[in-house]
Amino acid sequence: MTPPGIHTLAIHAGESPDPTTGALVPPLHLTATFHLGTAEAGAAIFAGEQEGFVYSRWSNPTVEILQRRVAALEHAQAALATGSGMAAIATALLNIVRAGDHVVCAQAVYPSTYHLLDVELRALGIATTFVDATDWQKVARALTPNTKLLYLETPGNPLLTLCDLAALAHLARARGIITLADNTFATPINQNPLDWGIDIVVHSATKYLCGHGDAVGGIIVGGADFIQRCANEPLRYFGGVLSPFNAYLILRGIQTLPLRVERHNANALAVARFLEQHPQVASVSYPGLASHPQHALARQQMRGFGGMVCFELKGGVAAGARLMNAVKLCSLAVSLGDTRTLITHPASTTHSVVSRAQRLAQGVTDGLVRLSVGLEDVEDILADLEQGLAAISNF
Numbered sequence: 001m002t003p004p005g006i007h008t009l010a011i012h013a014g015e016s017p018d019p020t021t022g023a024l025v026p027p028l029h030l031t032a033t034f035h036l037g038t039a040e041a042g043a044a045i046f047a048g049e050q051e052g053f054v055y056s057r058w059s060n061p062t063v064e065i066l067q068r069r070v071a072a073l074e075h076a077q078a079a080l081a082t083g084s085g086m087a088a089i090a091t092a093l094l095n096i097v098r099a100g101d102h103v104v105c106a107q108a109v110y111p112s113t114y115h116l117l118d119v120e121l122r123a124l125g126i127a128t129t130f131v132d133a134t135d136w137q138k139v140a141r142a143l144t145p146n147t148k149l150l151y152l153e154t155p156g157n158p159l160l161t162l163c164d165l166a167a168l169a170h171l172a173r174a175r176g177i178i179t180l181a182d183n184t185f186a187t188p189i190n191q192n193p194l195d196w197g198i199d200i201v202v203h204s205a206t207k208y209l210c211g212h213g214d215a216v217g218g219i220i221v222g223g224a225d226f227i228q229r230c231a232n233e234p235l236r237y238f239g240g241v242l243s244p245f246n247a248y249l250i251l252r253g254i255q256t257l258p259l260r261v262e263r264h265n266a267n268a269l270a271v272a273r274f275l276e277q278h279p280q281v282a283s284v285s286y287p288g289l290a291s292h293p294q295h296a297l298a299r300q301q302m303r304g305f306g307g308m309v310c311f312e313l314k315g316g317v318a319a320g321a322r323l324m325n326a327v328k329l330c331s332l333a334v335s336l337g338d339t340r341t342l343i344t345h346p347a348s349t350t351h352s353v354v355s356r357a358q359r360l361a362q363g364v365t366d367g368l369v370r371l372s373v374g375l376e377d378v379e380d381i382l383a384d385l386e387q388g389l390a391a392i393s394n395f
């Protein structure tokens with residue numbers, strides 16, 4: 001039998017009708033604890049001799065359906081849901097590195113990830129070297145005998161630079177180094193890092209997986225042993241678990257993920273093309289544009305180019321502020337992957353947690369604007385940007 005298609009998996013993977021009621025929609029199990037049955041059954045569950053739910057910090061049936069579904073979409077053996085994208089990243093990291101270990105991380109990653117490695121984990125004795133991971137030779141030069149992990153994000157937040165997943169996975173594997181890729185921007189619809197040899201994938205499920213901007217969550221996917229250890233050690237004891245309620249919302253959102261991503265891809269390409277020819281715009285970054293320096297790599301490792309677009313206004317930071325105050329349909333808000341089009345100015349928001357020097361080294365200039373292109377009619381998005389850009393020159 002041919003394997004199910006992506007829309008079928010997004011709707012059905014990991015679920016079956018509820019055995020007690022027949023409910024077709026996975027029930028929301030809002031319970032902290034579970035009846036253990038008998039003293040003997042409870043002891044057997046605790047001893048690991050029998051399967052069973054005990055406590056929702058350990059596992060929860062609604063959360064487990066989400067985990068099975070994302071594992072299927074990412075072509076992975078297993079997945080583990082967490083309370084946020086940062087909890088997914090922290091849990092995965094704490095399952096890999098110990099004091100004395102070294103991490104090599106792509107320079108262009110979500111700034112809170114940068115901070116987690118650069119400040120929080122450094123304080124625990126874990127050193128990180130940040131490199132331009134668009135160039136595999138720079139990555140190779142940064143590896144040391146105690147490098148345990150190569151951390152990647154592709155496309156990177158917010159500049160949309162890419163890492164060559166196959167080349168970097170090959171480089172790391174030859175040296176026994178674990179590879180991890182944050183696939184939040186691409187989604188499993190546009191890219192499956194495990195298929196290119198990456199060991200572990202993380203997502204902020206807050207974004208496209210949920211898709212409606214109403215829940216914070218995260219997920220780690222990878223091999224069954226790795227995921228089991230994440231569940232039994234860092235997640236259980238540091239405690240960054242996902243609420244069953246948020247798992248329910250994210251599961252609901254995932255059913256339309258392939259449909260939504262298709263439209264995010266189409267709307268973002270149209271917006272990128274519009275911006276590229278606009279006289280107020282100095283440059284546009286979108287992996288789907290021929291002008292993107294890694295467009296060939298994008299075509300090779302991605303099936304679609306995503307909903308995120310970045311651009312630099314000729315008028316710099318002042319023009320950016322005017323644009324953000326002039327737009328009406330686009331919402332001035334952080335986060336991404338929502339149905340709504342969101343517009344941000346990274347220098348004053350997401351990237352304010354890193355120093356200006358680090359921000360500039362990452363290529364995040366003062367006048368950079370980031371768009372999470374939503375699912376509205378593209379004509380309406382373009383009209384709003386047009387009038388917003390006109391307001392800059394009319395100032």
Ligand code: LCS
Nearest residue numbers: 084085086110157184204206217334335
């Ligand atoms: N990874 C990436 C690529 C992200 O963009 C974010 C959040 C995270 C991980 C963390 O996920 P969270 O804990 O928020 O679920 N990115 C945000 C952004 O660009 N604006 O606001 C949040």
